[in-house]
Amino acid sequence: xxxxxxxxGIMGAPMxxxxxxxxxxxxxxxxTPEKARALVNDxxxxxxxxxxAANDARTIFIMVPDTADVEAVIGKIQPSLTRGQLVVDMxxxxxxxxxxxxxxxxxxxxxxxxxxVSGGETGAIEGTLTIMVGGDEAAxxxxxxxxxxxxxRITHMGASGAGxxxxxxxxxxxxxxxxxxxxxxxxxxxxxxxxxxxxxxIGAGAASSWQLNNLGPKIIAxxxxxxxxxxxIRKDLRLVTEAANQHxxxxxxxxxxxxxxxxxxxxxxxxxxxxxxxxxxxxxATVE
Amino acid sequence: xxxxxxxxGIMGAPMxxxxxxxxxxxxxxxxTPEKARALVNDxxxxxxxxxxAANDARTIFIMVPDTADVEAVIGKIQPSLTRGQLVVDMxxxxxxxxxxxxxxxxxxxxxxxxxxVSGGETGAIEGTLTIMVGGDEAAxxxxxxxxxxxxxRITHMGASGAGxxxxxxxxxxxxxxxxxxxxxxxxxxxxxxxxxxxxxxIGAGAASSWQLNNLGPKIIAxxxxxxxxxxxIRKDLRLVTEAANQHxxxxxxxxxxxxxxxxxxxxxxxxxxxxxxxxxxxxxATVE
Numbered sequence: 001x002x003x004x005x006x007x008x009g010i011m012g013a014p015m016x017x018x019x020x021x022x023x024x025x026x027x028x029x030x031x032t033p034e035k036a037r038a039l040v041n042d043x044x045x046x047x048x049x050x051x052x053a054a055n056d057a058r059t060i061f062i063m064v065p066d067t068a069d070v071e072a073v074i075g076k077i078q079p080s081l082t083r084g085q086l087v088v089d090m091x092x093x094x095x096x097x098x099x100x101x102x103x104x105x106x107x108x109x110x111x112x113x114x115x116x117v118s119g120g121e122t123g124a125i126e127g128t129l130t131i132m133v134g135g136d137e138a139a140x141x142x143x144x145x146x147x148x149x150x151x152x153r154i155t156h157m158g159a160s161g162a163g164x165x166x167x168x169x170x171x172x173x174x175x176x177x178x179x180x181x182x183x184x185x186x187x188x189x190x191x192x193x194x195x196x197x198x199x200x201x202i203g204a205g206a207a208s209s210w211q212l213n214n215l216g217p218k219i220i221a222x223x224x225x226x227x228x229x230x231x232x233i234r235k236d237l238r239l240v241t242e243a244a245n246q247h248x249x250x251x252x253x254x255x256x257x258x259x260x261x262x263x264x265x266x267x268x269x270x271x272x273x274x275x276x277x278x279x280x281x282x283x284x285a286t287v288e
Numbered sequence: 289x290x291x292x293x294x295x296x297g298i299m300g301a302p303m304x305x306x307x308x309x310x311x312x313x314x315x316x317x318x319x320t321p322e323k324a325r326a327l328v329n330d331x332x333x334x335x336x337x338x339x340x341a342a343n344d345a346r347t348i349f350i351m352v353p354d355t356a357d358v359e360a361v362i363g364k365i366q367p368s369l370t371r372g373q374l375v376v377d378m379x380x381x382x383x384x385x386x387x388x389x390x391x392x393x394x395x396x397x398x399x400x401x402x403x404x405v406s407g408g409e410t411g412a413i414e415g416t417l418t419i420m421v422g423g424d425e426a427a428x429x430x431x432x433x434x435x436x437x438x439x440x441r442i443t444h445m446g447a448s449g450a451g452x453x454x455x456x457x458x459x460x461x462x463x464x465x466x467x468x469x470x471x472x473x474x475x476x477x478x479x480x481x482x483x484x485x486x487x488x489x490i491g492a493g494a495a496s497s498w499q500l501n502n503l504g505p506k507i508i509a510x511x512x513x514x515x516x517x518x519x520x521i522r523k524d525l526r527l528v529t530e531a532a533n534q535h536x537x538x539x540x541x542x543x544x545x546x547x548x549x550x551x552x553x554x555x556x557x558x559x560x561x562x563x564x565x566x567x568x569x570x571x572x573a574t575v576e
Binding site: 152164171173180185189193212 | 297383406407408411416417420432440441443444450453454456457459460461462463464465467468469471472473475476477479480481482485486488489490492493494496497498499500502516529531533535536537538539540541542544547548563566568572573574575
């Protein structure tokens with residue numbers, strides 16, 4: 001089989017689908033098999049476990065939630081990995097884990113890239129993800145044609161782990177920029193303005209951001225359907241905090257956002273989109 | 289005289305210059321006259337005080353730092369204001385003050401708009417400012433042709449004060465989005481990445497913002513020359529805090545940014561550009 005795709009959730013499924021539609025043959029596996037079944041209709045072969053999905057595949061993609069999940073997948077596929085295979089982990093996990101895994105697989109002659117993405121479900125569907133890659137340049141060049149089917153801005157950031165470090169930097173910016181949008185819109189509403197009009201007025205200037213322009217309208221509509229789960233940004237910010245501690249930095253905005261997203265989860269929004277932060281802010285910041 | 293322009297600082301001077309270059313006749317006044325003199329070379333007439341600048345002008349623009357400064361200008365020009373004149377305050381000041389002033393001038397038959405801007409010195413020079421206007425619709429329509437020479441996105445936000453409330457919402461977003469950029473870049477640098485490359489990788493996705501893309505390169509170059517003074521964003525955040533208290537909201541990110549910009553000022557950067565926040569963050573957040 002040409003490609004194995006392990007992890008077909010909210011991000012993995014539309015990404016795998018783009019490869020299938022570009023003419024690639026895929027074997028797919030997901031821990032909850034129902035989520036992989038729709039891809040079978042698109043032409044994918046459903047594997048019964050991760051190891052049999054990966055077996056003989058030239059390129060093995062992994063897109064699962066957390067470090068422990070990637071670790072479990074690696075544990076299952078490693079016994080059958082053979083020289084010349086390429087594993088591309090597109091999950092967002094600890095940079096340190098990726099460095100260790102790349103070293104470990106290098107001993108088997110297997111290439112390993114960390115290639116986490118940004119851009120959410122919409123980016124996954126439309127193939128406009130930002131992809132940040134760490135690992136050997138030769139392996140990067142090998143993966144590139146497939147990555148180009150998934151994303152628009154694909155950058156080789158450096159050695160193994162560098163993709164994840166970039167992604168975590170990205171998540172710091174995502175979290176605080178969302179807070180910026182949510183606080184600005186709450187202030188505007190409480191100040192008697194039409195928040196939609198505020199969005200029009202400020203959405204192209206110095207306050208503008210992807211978060212404001214894309215999630216601002218959802219905040220105003222109180223549409224908390226997930227593009228990107230609160231649960232997952234909480235996981236990402238935990239990874240950032242661990243890495244920041246390793247680098248000897250204490251980021252005040254990161255700490256604030258950890259508290260804010262924990263509060264958002266505590267208020268029942270863990271499986272809502274990150275924009276539900278605005279609902280938590282409304283409940284927590286309004287003192288009258 | 290057609291137009292009076294009071295306040296020709298870092299923002300006011302290039303804005304006034306755009307009106308002159310479009311063929312309008314301007315009388316200018318600045319508390320520190322040296323700053324107005326360059327405009328005389330462009331064809332403006334220099335007035336000896338605010339009252340004589342405003343005298344008989346059809347439209348009087350004000351662009352000064354703070355509420356007390358606008359109050360002082362209004363105090364000086366009010367005795368000679370006559371029915372039919374239009375005063376456009378483009379400073380960023382308290383919404384409540386604008387409402388009071390508009391009422392007061394309405395009794396003289398003088399129109400008053402609050403029309404604060406966003407976009408910094410570059411926006412002022414290039415005429416690409418975002419302009420947020422509060423006040424009567426008729427007065428807005430009267431001012432519009434002149435405002436169109438100064439900005440690209442010009443929005444009538446509602447009654448008097450609504451322009452300032454919008455601007456303050458904008459400043460909340462500006463401040464927190466800058467923190468987002470600064471923390472992301474610090475994390476990336478401490479994580480061993482080339483921050484310029486990180487900017488390329490994440491500058492078009494979910495983390496993207498005007499602050500990241502415009503001030504990120506300056507942060508990386510440690511170029512703290514002012515586009516927008518730390519001193520002025522501190523003033524703006526004070527106005528936000530006052531208004532937020534009036535609306536009964538307590539914004540955690542706003543509070544953080546008040547502390548962060550106070551720290552930036554305390555470290556000697558009050559007359560640097562807002563991006564000097566990154567320098568304060570580096571000094572305050574690095575624990576090893």
